Amino acid sequence: MMILTQAVGKGCPNRPEDVKALHRRLMEIGKIPCYVSQGTLDDRIMKGIMDVQKHFMHAPDGVIQVNHTTHRLLNHWSVKKVSPGVQLPGRLKTAWDLVNPILPKGSYCSSGYRSAESQRRILQRFYTSKYKSAIIAKYGQTQYDSARSDMLAHEDEILTMVRGVGQAIAKPGSSAHQRGKAIDLGGPATIDNQQVKIIKLVARAHPSLLSGKVIKERNGCVHFELV
């Protein structure tokens, strides 16, 4: 816990003990290299403050007020995990790196890029297994068999039939995950609202990267999208 007695940063009182505490915290989170501070605000510490604020401020001001956003987020700063198998190429990685350290404790990245093939595999499993009886009951064996004979060629028809028995599923290739534009966050339900708040904060600071669309999905994830 970094305790500040007065504001630190550009134009602030910068009491030596406060500067030392900030210096220590910035080293801990890897925003500045390790060196000994005499309690004086220097360029490296200033750069560290700006780097921290770039995560959630469109125009970092270089000021840390006691118990305000930068101070609070610095205290909770921690690197969160990514679930096995999650792919975060290109801008997804950039977005994740921005939100990651300021997300509430217990958060993790549960999904990123998904191939259209993954979605297709699940659509086909729904068709050939989970909803097979329902589809045959509604559309008949003949129509089922016809589409089953070449599922790729009949993909639109299969999608219509799977939706027709009540399963909401995206067309393979159309989901934001498959376009490399979505990340899902996991974690206990109690932190969902905090996750949403942080994503919206980062989206306001980076409107060219994050669209601001954040959804608390019914599967427990918090889903957010890139521009």
Place this chain on the structure above:
Amino acid sequence: MNTKYLTACAAIACLLTLSCTSVVSDSLPADSEKAATPRKTSPYFPMSVGNRWHYSCSVEGEHVFDKTLTIVALEVHQGTEYFHGQLQVGDDPSTLNLFYHADDLGGIFMTFDPALADETLLVTANPLSGDRIGNCQVAGEELVETPATGEIKALLIENFSLDNPQLQDEQRMEWEGKHYARGVGLVSEADGLGGSCVLHAFHLQNP
């Protein structure tokens, strides 16, 4: 044991069964007979002719279609009472027929064809956290918010728990879960791909 007594009991039981069957089937076709009285069912899936649940379904927050399940009749097929449901999806005028019946313990089973033995247990009468229901498990009760009910306590039945950071992304996509609320029925269902259906309105004949 007295053989005459047993014979008499069997005869009475036989007469009772026949008389019940005849009341139900007197004026109705053999395969789809309307039954006289509804039986007790799970409080998590209240069954009564005229009950209706309307859902809004979306993927990743984008509306895809609405669907409505209506219980249209109580029928008897091969001696078993079934609530006949019709699921209407989007603008499609054709419906999917679903048949629900309760076992002696109040568990609700569903089939698409009562003539087949292919039934799925949806929910038991008194589900408890940790119970297995078919291939799923009861995760426990949690607060769920729907336009139809506001915030309501609902029972989550899922195929596995998503609450594990070590779960592979591929596995997450296979997740499926349903929330049932006591006295209401299915209030939401979701999958690991971001698809979900949420209760927007409902009507219970005998709330």
